[in-house]
Amino acid sequence: MNPLTPPAFSQVPLGMSLSLPMTRRDALRVGLFSTAGMLFADGSVMGAPAPVAPAASPVKARARSVIQIFLWGGMSHIDTWDPKPEAGYDYMGEFAKAIPTNVDGIRVGELFPNLAKQADKYALIRSMTHRNNGHETAAYLMQTAHAPGERLAYPSVGAVFSLFKSPTYKGMIPPYVVLTQPQGRFSEEGFLGPKLKPFATGGDPNAPRFEVEGVVSRGVTDARQKARRELLQKMDTMGAAMAASPQLRASEEAKRQAYDLILGEGREYFDLSKEKPALRDRYGRHTFGQDCLAARRLVEAGVPYIVINYPGGWDTHSNHFATMRRQCPQLDQGLAALLQDLQERGLLETTIVWCCGEFGRGPKVDWQPPWNGGRNHYGNVFTALVAGGGFKGGQIVGESDKRAEEVKNRPVYPVDLLGSIYALGGIDASAKLPHPMGAEAHVLPAASEGAKSGGLLKEIMA
Amino acid sequence: MAPTCGILPDRALALVRMVLAGILLAAAVGWSSAAAPATAVFESPAAPPVAGRIDELVFAQLARLNLPPVLCSDAVFVRRAFLDITGTLPTAAEVRAFLADPDTANKRRRLIDTLLERPEYADYWAMKWGDLLRIKAEFPVNLWPNAAQAYHRWVRAAVASNLPYDRFARELLTASGSNFRVGPANFYRAIQNRTPEGIAVAVALTFMGARAENWPAERRADMAVFFSQVGYKPTSEWKEEHVFWDPLGTSAATGNTAPGRPAVATIAETLAKAPAVAPVPPSTAPDKPRNARLPDGTTVVLPPDRDPREVFADWLVDAKNPSFTHPIANRVWSWFLGRGIVQEPDDFRADNPPANPALLAYLADELVSHRFDLKHLFRLILNSSTYQMTAMPRGTTPEAAAAFASYPLRRLDAEVLIDAINRITGTTDLYTSPIPEPYTYIPADMPAVAIADGSITSPFLALFGRSARATGMENERDHKPVPAQWLHLLNSSHIQRKLEQGPKLKAVLDSGKAPAAVVEELYLTFLSRFPTEAEQKEAATLGQLQTVRPAKGAKAPPGPPKTVLVKRREDWLDLAWALLNSSEFLFRH
16 A cells, blocks of 8 residues: 555565465365265356255354455454454554453454454454465455465355355345455456456445445436436347347346346345434444445345455555554444344344455564554464354454464464355355366365365354 | 369359359348348348358358358448457548448458558457466466566567467467566466476467366376476566576575465476476486477477477477467457357367368468468458358357357457447546556556556456456456446446546537437447438437427417427437447447
């Protein structure tokens, strides 16, 4: 984010640890090799019923929807959800305190008073690790669990989750929605093709009118919208002359679906003015807070996978503490309100909320110029928050060492976190993905591919 | 030049008769039917001439399927040629000039020749090669920005100068040097899996149109030997990397790796794990010739003083090597006709035979006999009646498509589409790359087609299926329609703003000309043709009825108040909007 950032950061070797083979724990091995995967004969994705074989998963599938709050750029773990007051000023910097929560024994950083009151609803995984310090490779790892650098570009967890949920999801809103801007670190749909590309809403939910790009347009009334549609129909000379063309038929069908959203009820879900002002206040009158509220409404619409790309990101090489002081209270307010609201509406049981970046940030503050009190990319250990959809609240998984520099016990790798999300979503992690060329590709890498694992998060799966 | 058919064998004569009969039939139907005008816009009543060997071979297959060929109209042709050759739309003036040109016998050929010399031609085909050669600074191939620029500059220059294809391939295969200074050296860096086998797979895909990952392991391992001495080493300049012939395996030494790349070390690991691929140990390698097996099964000697890549290139780019000449002939065909004679165009294998073997062999022979002049092959195909056929579906069976019964509808490439919209409206898009820092910003006047680096961020390009440039496969570019694309075209602020505020479109709408003339200009601009009478009539009904008020002081005339139809600005915008969203605008046809 800072123009002064020298290039040194991207020099960190990418994907270093991943080529090393490593045995995984038995639990996961069972999970991954249990059933033969599903196969889409025609490579089609939505519309075609996907024969999801019931996963031979040891956990009960509860999650219908997922809200992923992606703290892209990499949020510092030591300042937030893995505080180490004993480590001193060189590590803690300006945020020396940890505060108690409503669960005995769990403390969080001082900037999270609201989340402290909701600790019974979430678990903190303090031993996330992949040892990768490049934004794009780490983002790919955290959202696919596949090693960057393989021949195939895998789809993100959001695309895979939506793919497997699409046979039962019949809503008009696309099944994989991003609030509000795409992140662009990698192509989230991977080889699954554009139908599983996330739909980025654009607009600002905190504005007087949430103008969802392509759905809610400025200055075009419904009457004009309908008149335009008729005009287009009349003027489409070639479309009429070549109506038999399969390409045009497919295009027309896609257009019809788009109009269902433009003129139908789907757009109501984006209309935040239908919410009580007091509730909107509780989420916070800022973009992130209203992103969370919009995400809850999309869960109510049945949308399987929703990503909130944190507005502005967390890549705080410099100006770190000021940025944290500004952004953490918004994260705290929006996320706490979301968890509370989901629970009050009985949605938390069927909705996974997970929140982390592609990595954490160096726990030792870099006081030298040009950082002047900044923190740099850090994939050795960091924290992820998970809640709902079958994840137990009030839990801590794993532990970092006394300075939050390395995993002390119970390492959790991307494959474990995503594997647990898939398990709770009833998705067989060994299932085959429909590759357009018929290449052998599975939801998660098999143990033989050398992905590191510490086992599924069984200790927090209800 | 293509051999013209002097004496036709009986079968071909019969075919020509059938073709003529078909045309007469089509013309007769068109003449009498009420639905005719639409077809008349898109099709030509002229009989498709058998312009050369291509047409002989294709029309023979069509005759067997009983699908007489029909030519496209001049208006369709001018648009098609501009889009297919240069990735741009013709301007209204260019369309008028072409349609008015009375030299009907030669004007299509002359237009093709002109377009092949335009700078946009080089931009467009450099983009196409950029997909296949994976020109992308960041994930997953990680060329880094300077190197992506150097690579693209070399490819574009090769296209512009029409570098013979055998030399093009040889330079990519044998280049050594800095990724920043020697463009083609990046071929070996634009590979995710830089093991000898990974390189062999990329080479097979790029130049042999083959998916070597499906080959028997032994054949793949044999080919990998030729790429087992490719070394990569860093320099003291940030992200500079040298590709070089490394017979001693020095770059595989511990700690001697390129910045940001564990792949060099991976080669050593792979070699250690797979003895079949491993070169002779360094202690004996330098002075002993050894044998290696080529993909066609023949054995060659690798002299100790020669880079094995050169030995491989000697074999590959030989004019007599069909596994080199056929795939490129097939690719070129697929670029213009929408599908390969071998389909997919990069899936050559024994059990995927060409749909028209004689045609493929003919195209490859033409390429070889013209010293790998790709433009010659382009010209040959573009001037054929086969290429100039109508896009009206001529039977929707798979057999009809494989026989090239009609020109296939394809949605405009993402880059071409946004460039067309920007050019018509007089607007630009902001293209940036957030990684690495500092951010990259592309100059506002650069069209999307000309962007070198596939990692430049653009939600529009991503939504409309630009190639991710990860694998180098043809089908990485995706034209499948999805609802989100329609949301964007129909209703996004991005497109609406261009229509409402674009100065060039504004100039057309505010020209002060008569409404019919404005409609005509809009049609020429968006659809590269004149509006039909029916379309003019429909456009004339757009507007709002307003009451005519009598002049001040004058007495209102008796009877009901008079009304006139007034075209407001938004009526014009609605018409432009409808043209932009018509399938005729969005599809190559």
